[in-house]
Amino acid sequence: AQKITQTQPGMFVQEKEAVTLDCTYDTSDQSYGLFWYKQPSSGEMIFLIYQGSYDEQNATEGRYSLNFQKARKSANLVISASQLGDSAMYFCAMREAEGDMRFGAGTRLTVKP
Amino acid sequence: GAGVSQSPSNKVTEKGKDVELRCDPISGHTALYWYRQRLGQGLEFLIYFQGNSAPDKSGLPSDRFSAERTGESVSTLTIQRTQQEDSAVYLCASSPGINYEQYFGPGTRLTVT
Secondary structure (H helix, E strand, O other): OOOEEOOOOEEEEEOOOOEEEOOEEOOOOOOOEEEEEEEOOOOOOEEEEEEEOOOOOOOEEOOEEEEEEOOOOEEEEEEOOOOHHHOEEEEEEEEOOOOOEEEOOOEEEEEEO | OOOOEEEOOEEEEOOOOOEEEEEEOOOOOOEEEEEEEOOOOOEEEEEEEEOOOOOEOOOOOOOOEEEEEOOOOOEEEEEOOOOHHHOEEEEEEEEOOOOOOOEEOOOEEEEEO
């Protein structure tokens, strides 16, 4: 069974608007971590934001915030004030207690001018 | 400081040959991960090393795949008797520990002809 599900293969957003990229996860662990990475067309993987399962506050990093709803097992990424340079693939990932990391299939975000 | 490096950046090999891919993690990072990314797809977890613990090999797709790590430094991923379906980008990542974000290398693009 998929541990990380990203249901949006592709998303479009107008420049300067906000966009939410969905991510749901499946785990029976109490302790886990959730990550979002960006992969531009150059192929590099860029860490964006992290949320620990015991963190009570939603994580924020600049224009990125993570909408963490533990009971629903969702960890959506919100990008505010989209920029053309935000166009990329976005991957949600989960690290469970034993340490391995599982990635979702990704969402391709296109920011339109 | 230096990031994660991988070599070679590109490798073309004939079906049936063995290949070795190398990863140099960031100094001091105890955790090291290998992933496979097929064209247009997400990251597939292969193997994970944490300090001196036995590696988590749960993601290795077949017994043709193996990996070693020398202490907390260099790791090599070996694919024996390569097949065309092994063609992909192989990404290595390291982190200070399992509760931290991963820093990715640029990847090795493997093409099996």
